[in-house]
Amino acid sequence: MCGIVAYIGEKEAYPILIKGLRRLEYRGYDSAGIALYEKNKLNVYKRKGKVQDLVDFIGENPVKGNLGMGHTRWATHGQPDDINAHPHYSSKNNLAIIHNGIIENYALLKAALIKEGHTFKSETDTEVLIHLIGEIKEKSKVSLEEAVRIALTKVIGAYAIVVMDQTEPDKLVAARKGSPLVIGIGDNEFFLASDATPIVEYTKNVVYLNDKEIAIINRNSGLTIKTISNELQTPFVQKIEMELGKLEKGGYDHYMLKEIHEQPTTIADGMRGRVNTDLSIVRLGGLLQYENRIVKADKITIVACGTSWIAGLVGEYLFEDLARMPVEVEYASEFRYRNPVIGEKDVVLAISQSGETADTLAALELAKQKNAMTYGICNVVGSSIARVTDSGSYIHAGPEIGVASTKAFTGQVTLLTIMALTLAQKRGTISQSYFQQLLNELANIPAKVQKVLETNAKIKYIANIFKDSPNALYLGRGYNFPVALEGALKLKEISYIHAEGYPAAEMKHGPIALIDENMPVVVIATNKSAYEKVLSNIQEVKARKGKVLAIVTEGDELITEIADFSIAIPDTEEPLTPLLSVIPLQLLAYHIANLRGCNVDQPRNLAKSVTVE
Ligand code: G6P
Numbered sequence: 033m034c035g036i037v038a039y040i041g042e043k044e045a046y047p048i049l050i051k052g053l054r055r056l057e058y059r060g061y062d063s064a065g066i067a068l069y070e071k072n073k074l075n076v077y078k079r080k081g082k083v084q085d086l087v088d089f090i091g092e093n094p095v096k097g098n099l100g101m102g103h104t105r106w107a108t109h110g111q112p113d114d115i116n117a118h119p120h121y122s123s124k125n126n127l128a129i130i131h132n133g134i135i136e137n138y139a140l141l142k143a144a145l146i147k148e149g150h151t152f153k154s155e156t157d158t159e160v161l162i163h164l165i166g167e168i169k170e171k172s173k174v175s176l177e178e179a180v181r182i183a184l185t186k187v188i189g190a191y192a193i194v195v196m197d198q199t200e201p202d203k204l205v206a207a208r209k210g211s212p213l214v215i216g217i218g219d220n221e222f223f224l225a226s227d228a229t230p231i232v233e234y235t236k237n238v239v240y241l242n243d244k245e246i247a248i249i250n251r252n253s254g255l256t257i258k259t260i261s262n263e264l265q266t267p268f269v270q271k272i273e274m275e276l277g278k279l280e281k282g283g284y285d286h287y288m289l290k291e292i293h294e295q296p297t298t299i300a301d302g303m304r305g306r307v308n309t310d311l312s313i314v315r316l317g318g319l320l321q322y323e324n325r326i327v328k329a330d331k332i333t334i335v336a337c338g339t340s341w342i343a344g345l346v347g348e349y350l351f352e353d354l355a356r357m358p359v360e361v362e363y364a365s366e367f368r369y370r371n372p373v374i375g376e377k378d379v380v381l382a383i384s385q386s387g388e389t390a391d392t393l394a395a396l397e398l399a400k401q402k403n404a405m406t407y408g409i410c411n412v413v414g415s416s417i418a419r420v421t422d423s424g425s426y427i428h429a430g431p432e433i434g435v436a437s438t439k440a441f442t443g444q445v446t447l448l449t450i451m452a453l454t455l456a457q458k459r460g461t462i463s464q465s466y467f468q469q470l471l472n473e474l475a476n477i478p479a480k481v482q483k484v485l486e487t488n489a490k491i492k493y494i495a496n497i498f499k500d501s502p503n504a505l506y507l508g509r510g511y512n513f514p515v516a517l518e519g520a521l522k523l524k525e526i527s528y529i530h531a532e533g534y535p536a537a538e539m540k541h542g543p544i545a546l547i548d549e550n551m552p553v554v555v556i557a558t559n560k561s562a563y564e565k566v567l568s569n570i571q572e573v574k575a576r577k578g579k580v581l582a583i584v585t586e587g588d589e590l591i592t593e594i595a596d597f598s599i600a601i602p603d604t605e606e607p608l609t610p611l612l613s614v615i616p617l618q619l620l621a622y623h624i625a626n627l628r629g630c631n632v633d634q635p636r637n638l639a640k641s642v643t644v645e
Pocket residue numbers: 337338339340341383384385386387388389392435436437638639640641642
């Protein structure tokens with residue numbers, strides 16, 4: 033988490049940094065700060081709060097200079113305040129650093145520096161690192177980049193850093209290990225950022241810095257990359273494709289609302305070139321090379337976090353149901369510290385919108401150590417997970433900026449559906465007629481999602497009724513069980529209402545005790561195979577006076593009659609239901625949060641890209 037951006041060139045750095053920080057604010061928004069080289073001085077301006085608070089603090093006369101860096105923080109060490117905000121100075125205030133990540137051995141390093149006479153202003157691990165760099169530079173009389181390199185050999189943890197030096201007005205030094213860093217190469221100018229969004233406006237040429245690499249950017253001599261063990265590297269320049277318009281709100285009040293409404297398009301984009309109903313073909317480029325290995329795999333282990341983990345659960349139902357393959361879905365954070373039974377005949381599938389989640393990356397590393405084949409399902413092109421996996425597929429949902437994931441979820445589920453269908457066909461576990469039926473229906477999904485979005489006004493009305501409830505329960509069975517989890521997660525993430533998702537029948541083993549006339553219970557009741565069972569679950573809730581909002585299939589009069597409120601979604605094949613049934617739950621969470629006055633796009637304490645454990 034944390035967003036970092038830096039600029040060196042001929043333009044004024046301040047507006048570039050501020051615009052960049054606004055684009056990166058989804059990564060953290062506890063505090064923001066910049067360092068600028070102005071009139072032979074390295075000046076730092078920082079403030080608790082959002083980027084706007086920093087802008088207000090700097091005021092009408094923004095600082096001048098064409099070398100600078102900025103940071104938007106998600107606190108790991110030390111509470112969010114002005115002092116703990118980045119950038120941090122070295123002990124003599126002649127060096128400054130911005131950092132995304134965690135220095136795990138900071139306490140030991142700090143103790144050693146204190147013995148050398150250092151005093152610290154903040155509680156951060158980052159300030160320790162810049163003091164260490166300063167100490168090495170001074171004592172060993174080495175260049176800035178060499179001091180950074182030596183310091184990093186002493187550090188345990190994850191980092192993307194940028195360092196400036198008051199005596200070096202033409203230089204930026206950056207490094208990464210475990211946290212992302214992209215270098216943009218323009219005309220006589222360079223950019224550094226946590227992702228490409230602050231850069232794309234100025235240049236399409238980028239270099240993704242690899243782990244344990246240091247970039248030295250000099251105004252006159254350009255970009256040099258070396259490893260932490262001091263080996264020179266040849267920069268690999270790539271072209272990025274990203275439309276600037278996709279980074280704006282496009283007339284919507286919030287990114288989240290925009291992203292919910294983009295789903296008919298993003299789901300279609302995820303299928304483009306991969307699903308051909310006329311020829312009865314599904315084709316995933318990333319699968320081709322490893323097809324045999326995946327088709328014959330002993331088991332598929334899905335590793336992911338948050339909403340991506342829930343998409344993985346839908347994947348489990350799909351792979352088992354259609355391709356008859358054994359699947360396990362693991363929280364990446366648990367998997368990485370267990371001793372999982374994984375071998376070379378296993379496939380480990382990592383799902384991640386950002387492609388940068390630290391736990392998912394570490395889970396992949398473990399899978400690699402055990403010689404499993406690794407496959408990544410990511411949204412962000414060029415992200416770490418996309419690069420470290422043996423193969424993979426992008427979901428092509430475009431930049432997702434709202435911290436609560438929406439279009440990435442449906443993109444991931446679409447991709448998993450295509451993958452399950454491909455494997456089912458190869459393994460001969462699906463009849464040609466059912467395969468064709470699912471393909472036809474998959475092609476209809478974008479239009480059906482559009483139809484679900486038309487229920488927006490009704491959902492807003494229902495949101496108004498439920499908005500003051502302190503708790504909510506979400507129930508679903510089969511393919512709709514993960515949807516219940518996702519509905520509950522969306523609500524708690526952005527509205528701060530405590531919500532739980534449960535398998536509908538399991539409710540009797542606990543949550544039923546919570547139900548009274550004040551408890552909203554959202555039941556996803558579109559299942560065909562377990563219709564009567566879900567109906568009984570609804571009656572059990574009603575018998576205890578719970579308020580039921582049912583998500584039903586169009587034309588369902590029975591449940592509509594019993595439920596207090598209902599939202600009807602178009603009929604579809606059961607394995608495709610999550611792509612439709614999740615949409616009203618996204619909208620419900622959005623409207624409830626908005627009506628409660630919550631910051632929908634930047635909910636408290638959360639960050640979109642969790643690059644620390
Ligand atoms: C954070 C985000 C979630 C996301 C999760 C996993 O918690 O707020 O929306 O689902 O990280 O992120 P990933 O990028 O790996 O999908």
